[in-house]
Amino acid sequence: MQRPRPAAPRDPHGVDGGRFHTSSIGDGEVLGALRLPERFVLFLGALAHRRNVPMLAEATARLRVPLVLAGLPCPGDERVLRAIERYPHVRALGAVPGGLVAPLMRAASVLALPSEHEGFGMPVVEAMACGTPVVVSDRGALPEVAGGAARVLPDLSAGGLTRALAEVLDDASCAAGLRALGLARAASFTWEGAARRHLDVFRAVAD
Template identity: 35%
Template sequence: MKRILLNMPSQFGGKPSGVARVAFALIGELVRRPDVAVVLRSPWTRAELPAAWRDAVAVVTVRRPRIVVLDVLAQLVTVPACCRRHAIDVVLNIDPYGAGAGGRARIVVVHDLYFRTIPQSTGPREALTTDWIFRLMLARNHAVVAVSDATRRDLEQHYPAVRGRARVIPSASVLDPAALAVGAPAEVAGPYVLAVGNATHNKNFGLLAEAVASIAHAHPDLAVVHVGEDPADAVAGTLRRLGAASRVVRLSRIDDQRLAALYRGALCLCVPSFAEGFCLPVLEAQALGCPVVCSDRSATPEVAGEGALTFDPTDAGALAACLRRLIEEPALRESLVAKGRSNQARYTWDATARGYADLLDAVLAGADPPPRPL
């Protein structure tokens, strides 16, 4: 039996970020395998974990670090001790802010490189320390997983020594349509465009507001529903600046039932991002019959496949044209829904788990080359 330490110290305990949701979905698949035992090291307590599998894993609860770079250094000592205590074979670092030591082998998962691909999204000090962490982790892990081809290309461009070592293992939707009731009461009346995710720089949600404002004269009842945090008021603030009276509804920390109902009732999901490492909301929307309108950059067109209209994320007019088409061409919406369902079916957690299981076997067998300096 392979004993895996799934290492996730940088995530907030009790707050299911996209990375945590991916990790939990993967654990749910891995614990079904008779040859795998999982130990989860994270800020989450057992009581906060999904009930479906929390009793099937060993739980090591750690405090989320205040200074990540110092914690990465500390893990060079603390994680090997944890591995000895739990007889760990492989450390699976679910993001790069993990351990560069411990176990017989180590794997690191890279979700994005925004500090490199969108340098204006981080300050110089943060970019410098993040780069150092990436170099350490890429050098001291035996295998590297990228969640998309776009992320793999970014990795190989900025860290050429990774070429030939990075393997793409995509994720899948973390919302199960079969488990989410159809016919939940509408939370938002009238037509609306849905945006999902915290309004960080890469999300580019201000462009969505510009596009909606530009068609407000013809479609004054079109609203924007944003699920996530927006401390800079990117959406509502942009609409006010442009003098648009379009309605904005902001929600955060809602459960899966409410989120599913919002997907099902939306005109579309809009993803105007400059960059995405994978973008789970695309697959969530497609699984729930919601058309997708997304940026033609980074991982979004790769993940969305043929089930999306794409646009230049620097061109509000191009996005506005996509929204007008969805409003005025019902057949287009129906076509995108059908293509979206077919596309998201390509991504399953069973396939993801098989990819990780094969990689676990490979690193334990020494099939991958040893780590090398970057």
């Protein structure tokens, strides 16, 4: 497991600690109507083709673990939903209200984002703040955002993703380590810090 990097990404963001935290008080009532499985992998975001949701469906099928999708296809990417229709273990919730996002993250065993490219990847940090282990690809900004606190996937294939998810799902010590690293990593993403870093850029440009 990689050690976390001390610095935040060059494009700083903050996490709303009032929403994204580890306390699950009230989550059962909020999520009750969804009747979620006790253990599941969560994908949260638009179901864009570059995010490899069908690959994630295949990997979770191999592991026989439910996959919960919270998000809608981007324009022209309805084919993503067609590609996962054959997987009965996949539960597509569609777009979910903002109040459900953090409870979903806390309920998930793992949040996975096997994307070909991300400019940032805010769900990664938000899941970490909720104490949820994270698996991401090594593409785009994701490794930098993860900062050593996620299971980073260099082999972006169904087999590679299956192995990465299995490490987290089947190894309690691995999952616990990622939770601890993720909480520490998420704590470095504050809006105050983001504002200071942006101000430094504006001052540098003005000089």
